[in-house]
Amino acid sequence: MSQPGKVLLHAEKVTKVYPGTVALDAVDFNIYEGKVNVLIGENGAGKSTLMKILAGVEEATSGRLILQGKEIAPRSPREAAALGIGIIYQELNLFPNLNVAENIFMAHEYTLGGVVVDHRSQENRARDLLAQLEQPINPRTLVADLRIGQQQIVEIAKAMALDARILIMDEPTSALSTTEVEVLFRVIRELKAQGVSIVYISHKLEELMQIGDYVTVLRDGELVAEAPMHTVNLSWIVANMVGRDANRQYEPQAHEIGEILLSVRNLTLPRPSGSGFVLEDISFDLHTGEILGFYGLMGSGRTEVFECLMGLLPYTAGTITLDGKVTRSPHIRERIEQGLMLIPEDRQREGLVQTMSVHNNMIIASLQRYLAGMMLSRNKERNAVESYIKELSIKVSNPDNLISSLSGGNQQKVVVGKALLTAPRVLLMDEPTRGIDVGAKQEIFDIVVQLAQQGLGIIFVSTELKEVMAIADRVIVMSKGRITREFTRAEATEQALVEASAIGHGVTQTPETIGA
Amino acid sequence: MMQQTETPSPALGAVPSAKSSTFGMSVSKVLLRLRAFIALFLIFGFFAIINDSFLSSSNLIILTKQVAINAILGIGMTYVILAGGIDLSVGSIVGLAGMIAGALINEGLILELFGITVYFNVMIVILLTLVVGMLIGLVNGIIITRFNVAPFIATLGMLYVARGLALLSNSGATYPNLIGSPALGNTGFPELGAGTFLELPYSIWIMLVLTIIAIFLSQKTPFGRQVYAIGGNERAAQLSGVRVKRVKTLTYVISGFCAAMVGLIISSQLVSAHPATGDTFELNAIAAVVLGGTSLAGGRGTILGTLIGAFVIGVLRNGMVLEGLSSFWQIVITGVVIILAVIIDQLQARLQQRDV
Numbered sequence A: 001m002s003q004p005g006k007v008l009l010h011a012e013k014v015t016k017v018y019p020g021t022v023a024l025d026a027v028d029f030n031i032y033e034g035k036v037n038v039l040i041g042e043n044g045a046g047k048s049t050l051m052k053i054l055a056g057v058e059e060a061t062s063g064r065l066i067l068q069g070k071e072i073a074p075r076s077p078r079e080a081a082a083l084g085i086g087i088i089y090q091e092l093n094l095f096p097n098l099n100v101a102e103n104i105f106m107a108h109e110y111t112l113g114g115v116v117v118d119h120r121s122q123e124n125r126a127r128d129l130l131a132q133l134e135q136p137i138n139p140r141t142l143v144a145d146l147r148i149g150q151q152q153i154v155e156i157a158k159a160m161a162l163d164a165r166i167l168i169m170d171e172p173t174s175a176l177s178t179t180e181v182e183v184l185f186r187v188i189r190e191l192k193a194q195g196v197s198i199v200y201i202s203h204k205l206e207e208l209m210q211i212g213d214y215v216t217v218l219r220d221g222e223l224v225a226e227a228p229m230h231t232v233n234l235s236w237i238v239a240n241m242v243g244r245d246a247n248r249q250y251e252p253q254a255h256e257i258g259e260i261l262l263s264v265r266n267l268t269l270p271r272p273s274g275s276g277f278v279l280e281d282i283s284f285d286l287h288t289g290e291i292l293g294f295y296g297l298m299g300s301g302r303t304e305v306f307e308c309l310m311g312l313l314p315y316t317a318g319t320i321t322l323d324g325k326v327t328r329s330p331h332i333r334e335r336i337e338q339g340l341m342l343i344p345e346d347r348q349r350e351g352l353v354q355t356m357s358v359h360n361n362m363i364i365a366s367l368q369r370y371l372a373g374m375m376l377s378r379n380k381e382r383n384a385v386e387s388y389i390k391e392l393s394i395k396v397s398n399p400d401n402l403i404s405s406l407s408g409g410n411q412q413k414v415v416v417g418k419a420l421l422t423a424p425r426v427l428l429m430d431e432p433t434r435g436i437d438v439g440a441k442q443e444i445f446d447i448v449v450q451l452a453q454q455g456l457g458i459i460f461v462s463t464e465l466k467e468v469m470a471i472a473d474r475v476i477v478m479s480k481g482r483i484t485r486e487f488t489r490a491e492a493t494e495q496a497l498v499e500a501s502a503i504g505h506g507v508t509q510t511p512e513t514i515g516a
Numbered sequence B: 001m002m003q004q005t006e007t008p009s010p011a012l013g014a015v016p017s018a019k020s021s022t023f024g025m026s027v028s029k030v031l032l033r034l035r036a037f038i039a040l041f042l043i044f045g046f047f048a049i050i051n052d053s054f055l056s057s058s059n060l061i062i063l064t065k066q067v068a069i070n071a072i073l074g075i076g077m078t079y080v081i082l083a084g085g086i087d088l089s090v091g092s093i094v095g096l097a098g099m100i101a102g103a104l105i106n107e108g109l110i111l112e113l114f115g116i117t118v119y120f121n122v123m124i125v126i127l128l129t130l131v132v133g134m135l136i137g138l139v140n141g142i143i144i145t146r147f148n149v150a151p152f153i154a155t156l157g158m159l160y161v162a163r164g165l166a167l168l169s170n171s172g173a174t175y176p177n178l179i180g181s182p183a184l185g186n187t188g189f190p191e192l193g194a195g196t197f198l199e200l201p202y203s204i205w206i207m208l209v210l211t212i213i214a215i216f217l218s219q220k221t222p223f224g225r226q227v228y229a230i231g232g233n234e235r236a237a238q239l240s241g242v243r244v245k246r247v248k249t250l251t252y253v254i255s256g257f258c259a260a261m262v263g264l265i266i267s268s269q270l271v272s273a274h275p276a277t278g279d280t281f282e283l284n285a286i287a288a289v290v291l292g293g294t295s296l297a298g299g300r301g302t303i304l305g306t307l308i309g310a311f312v313i314g315v316l317r318n319g320m321v322l323e324g325l326s327s328f329w330q331i332v333i334t335g336v337v338i339i340l341a342v343i344i345d346q347l348q349a350r351l352q353q354r355d356v
Helices: A047-054 A077-082 A100-104 A119-132 A148-160 A178-193 A205-211 A234-242 A302-309 A332-338 A347-351 A358-363 A378-391 A408-420 A438-453 A465-471 A494-501 B002-006 B008-033 B035-050 B057-082 B090-106 B122-146 B151-169 B202-220 B222-232 B234-239 B244-270 B281-291 B303-322 B327-355
Strands: A007-018 A021-032 A036-040 A062-067 A070-072 A085-088 A166-170 A197-201 A214-219 A222-228 A260-270 A277-287 A291-295 A317-322 A340-343 A426-430 A457-462 A474-479 A482-488 B109-111 B116-118
Touching: A007 A047, A021 A036, A021 A047, A021 A197, A021 A214, A036 A047, A036 A205, A047 A085, A047 A166, A047 A197, A077 A085, A085 A148, A100 A119, A100 A148, A119 A148, A148 A166, A148 A178, A178 A197, A178 A205, A205 A234, A214 A234, A222 A234, A234 A494, A260 A302, A277 A302, A277 A317, A277 A457, A277 A482, A291 A302, A291 A438, A291 A465, A302 A317, A302 A340, A302 A426, A302 A457, A332 A340, A340 A408, A347 A408, A347 B234, A358 A378, A358 A408, A358 B222, A378 A408, A408 A438, A438 A457, A438 A465, A457 A465, A465 A494, A474 A494, A482 A494, B035 B303, B035 B327, B057 B090, B057 B202, B057 B222, B057 B244, B057 B281, B057 B303, B090 B122, B090 B151, B090 B244, B090 B281, B122 B151, B122 B244, B202 B222, B202 B244, B202 B303, B222 B234, B222 B244, B234 B244, B281 B303, B281 B327, B303 B327
Parallel strands: A021 A222, A036 A197, A036 A214, A085 A166, A166 A197, A291 A457, A291 A474, A340 A426, A426 A457
Antiparallel strands: A007 A021, A007 A062, A062 A070, A214 A222, A260 A277, A260 A317, A474 A482, B109 B116
16 A cells, blocks of 8 residues: 555546636546545536546547556547446436346447347346346346436446446445445455456545545646545545635625524425435524525435425425415415525526526516516516516526526526516525536625525525535535534534534444544 | 728728628528418419419418318417427317217207207307317316326327217217207307308408417416426426416317317318318328427427418418319328428527527
8 A cells, every 4th residue: 555556547637628617627637556546526626527538428628648658539438448448427327228237238238140139148247247246136127127226236337347447436326325335345346456447436535535545636627636545534635625725715794684484393205115214304494684504415305305395395294384384285386475486406407498588587487476467568577587687687688588598607597586586585595506607606695695685594505515604604414314413604614514414324434534 | 001901901801791691690590480481472472373263362262261270270289289298189179079069959968867958059059069179178188297198198099089989979970961940049050161251251260369369378478488488398397386287288278179169160161060070180280380380399389380380281282272283292292391391490490509
């Protein structure tokens, strides 16, 4: 462990520019042979982009990849696979309508004479791979019939079947149970022993400390630090991830926090499968003029809390009280009328209707307000739309332009405008700053604070620590469907939040990993 | 000298060319947007020139009467398609509606429990028939929204069910001679098909009135706006508080109403109801909608476009008949026109994307 490893692949000054943003800015990255190379950073730091470049999914704007002294430029996953680079994606990329073996050998089938698929050999090899992963899944099972965790195992087997020299794992454990994670770690160690180099991406810091040999930290598309894992500790990682100046750059203007506005008690949502809970015993209060931050990893239940509040998920127990009145209606329409409004996580899929204009997107949730008799009044609509375009400073030359002609930040402001036009009391913002540039983020923050000053209660969910800490008056941390801790603004530190978000994640913290 | 020739000339050269290119772009965009109308204009002009009898008022009325059938079906279909669905059952509803009207006029409503037969006034017959059409649409909507059956499958099933019921209603036979009897007080049904107002047949007026109502409904009411939103992004519409299931169901009710109206018009024009009437009409209606520029994916399109689409098909057929073209060739050419229209649609979509 002490002598420096041999670099198998070296990425040199890799830059990737997307229209509007620089995802990677001259990043150097080393993959050490036969080691687990951990890559960490906040959302949007550029980890996935870098991996997509290595795997041939994306092409770098500039920079070089050097594999064992030879420059390579894979232009497709197929070319990357031929070079020995395999990748397990964050999102599952399986065909649910095909069976396990067919998925594992998709596009590199074993054949008889190059024509007929040799199902028997494929299934035998698949069985071996799954046995290695300690998952006795029948290779003939349809992927659709597998649990998400098992599907992730199949995804891992698929990458192993390539006999890759470099195996990239982008959040491979997000859907795995604790025992499955342990099996995966054992497999990783075996692969290492066979000389396979692993690139490992995860948000679960304890997990990284346990399995990693080298750690590389990215922040805002730039390389921040690289070090052997045994020389660093958790606070070093957190400090590098979030930036050395842990000071808040954003200081929200004062806003008065008033009476209790929304009160949630013992909210419980069982899993659809019947075993266990998505949400368990969630209780909290929200006051007028308060910005309440929710922090937690993917799958911690943040989004589900919102969906219960909006009547989208059938919670089995618990009460939601708004303004002293218990809300019972299971319909989102009535919830909106009562004063709750959601700004959904996925702007494109849930927030906007791409085929409609800016104008129509903004008024769709509040049409009833612009009626003159039976007809919609164009004047009333236009007045409402234009007042919010001005108030939110949405940059659009004509509100009748298609929504898709706007930048991400302005599209998000349209979603906010749509929500405000329903005259909400409580605004639920699920990752409102995702995928928008820094300037637009700042504007969204300003809007949130203004709304709080006007007496709205705001719940702000983000996976980005810095954001939650910058804007929230109070932070609630969730993990595995439960509220694990609650912090006031003064108490909230990055480390404490990260630790609270990891409670219940199985991988125990050994003294070395958290010791300073 | 030097200054005069060198400095101003690049600027002068650049400005007009830039202008003309944006101007050219916008002209081509306008042309594309009005493509259905232009196509109609060209086809219309073509037949007007090559055939003397095409522009005669009697031919134009015959043509428009034919168009009305397809246009009324197309109006209902437009709502369904705008909301992201499809309604294959309208042709069968046309047949069933005619049979219901025929049965009510010729045989009355037999109430076995009381041992009596009730004959209704023609207006009530019409009303009852329209209600049945809407109820079938309601069933379509409920199957689709409450039981999550794909619209294609649900309405395909209804295509069979409604046709089967139409055949069952008189054991596959026609209800002839729907003139009613003065003694029963149910005369006047043929008037719907034969009557005129300001020299235009009622069916043309019905088409015009329904078109105006439909345009109003789609542009000026929350319902219309919500139909577009659902077709564009159902999840976003739901999260905005749109009652997705209710709105979608309503589009099928409208479609059922339109189909029943067509069933009434046809049986009245023929003064008889035949159970096979309306076979494959659903395809003509879909063709009119698509020709009118409505996207089968939902969210994009207009009622006016559908009206123009129905006229394109109608003028094409009428002109080809006048020219004595084989009816088999008419079918081929109609198909080619539909495919061409969709290809142009795709080109437009690409052009728009590039522009943005």
